[in-house]
Amino acid sequence: MRYWRRRHEPFDLEAELRGGRPEPTPDFVQKLEARVRENGRTRVGSLRVAFVGALTAVMLVALASVGGVGNASSAARDAAVSVTRVVSPTERVVVVLKKSAAIDQYKPKAKKKTKKVKKAKKGKGAKGKVRARTRPPFTG
Amino acid sequence: MLRRDPLANPEPLIRRVYAYVAYRVGDGPDAEDLTSETFERALRYRKSYDPKKGEPVAWLLGIAKRCVDGRRPRMELASEYADEASPVDLEDEAVRRLTVARAVTTLDDRDRELIALRYGADLTARQIAELFGARTNAIEVALHRALGRLRATYGEEEGPAVRKREASR
Numbered sequence: 001m002r003y004w005r006r007r008h009e010p011f012d013l014e015a016e017l018r019g020g021r022p023e024p025t026p027d028f029v030q031k032l033e034a035r036v037r038e039n040g041r042t043r044v045g046s047l048r049v050a051f052v053g054a055l056t057a058v059m060l061v062a063l064a065s066v067g068g069v070g071n072a073s074s075a076a077r078d079a080a081v082s083v084t085r086v087v088s089p090t091e092r093v094v095v096v097l098k099k100s101a102a103i104d105q106y107k108p109k110a111k112k113k114t115k116k117v118k119k120a121k122k123g124k125g126a127k128g129k130v131r132a133r134t135r136p137p138f139t140g
Numbered sequence: 141m142l143r144r145d146p147l148a149n150p151e152p153l154i155r156r157v158y159a160y161v162a163y164r165v166g167d168g169p170d171a172e173d174l175t176s177e178t179f180e181r182a183l184r185y186r187k188s189y190d191p192k193k194g195e196p197v198a199w200l201l202g203i204a205k206r207c208v209d210g211r212r213p214r215m216e217l218a219s220e221y222a223d224e225a226s227p228v229d230l231e232d233e234a235v236r237r238l239t240v241a242r243a244v245t246t247l248d249d250r251d252r253e254l255i256a257l258r259y260g261a262d263l264t265a266r267q268i269a270e271l272f273g274a275r276t277n278a279i280e281v282a283l284h285r286a287l288g289r290l291r292a293t294y295g296e297e298e299g300p301a302v303r304k305r306e307a308s309r
Binding site: 019033035039 | 175
């Protein structure tokens with residue numbers, strides 16, 4: 001029956017060419033596919049790294065343009081100082097500013113300086129004489 | 141800017157490239173080698189793929205065409221189907237396919253390539269025309285003529301086989 005049908009049906013060469021298309025072995029397809037995918041993965045990985053690097057650079061530039069880097073660094077420094085204080089507290093040292101406009105109001109009063117008058121020694125010539133600062137003797 | 145990867149889904153591409161190569165050089169290890177070579181080149185030059193110029197399969201077939209054209213000529217051409225079993229032992233359908241495949245090998249290079257691109261790689265006449273840089277109409281006419289020659293060759297090939305089968309029944 002099949003033979004009869006084949007003999008009497010019009011032969012479709014195009015369908016035959018499509019249907020009889022050579023097929024590769026599954027093993028070959030699997031190996032080649034794995035090879036292609038492996039190569040693609042490494043490429044995607046390097047692209048990903050490049051993308052992340054570029055994004056980081058853009059973010060740094062954007063931050064630097066508004067002074068974010070300085071702000072971030074000072075914040076980090078403050079945080080570090082705070083942590084240090086918490087971890088190892090030390091005695092507080094009060095620093096008094098010495099050069100201040102207000103400091104004169106609170107400084108202890110200074111003692112008045114009294115000038116000592118040395119007494120003149122008597123005798124032994126003019127060399128050791130120290131004249132007291134007094135008015136000159138009235139002569140007139 | 142990131143480009144579309146032409147080899148993102150390789151499995152159907154492998155099948156189509158293999159079918160094209162096998163129609164041109166015959167089914168078997170040679171076709172596998174040339175398909176592998178095509179994909180190696182494609183991996184190496186994947187950055188050169190331009191989606192504006194066509195589909196990934198057309199790009200790959202262009203590479204495959206160069207691989208097939210550049211291969212060393214074999215001592216014995218069109219002998220891929222010489223080792224087949226006796227047609228009497230095989231089913232009719234398998235015999236017919238083998239006869240068609242053998243008829244394809246008797247065509248000249250140009251006809252064989254057109255048949256391989258149209259029925260192996262499943263390209264449209266328009267895609268083939270883009271690949272060759274020709275007009276679609278010209279490709280359709282060339283395909284029609286190639287099919288006519290193939291039909292004639294197939295008739296010559298099938299006659300003795302049918303007679304042989306009939307005698308065995």
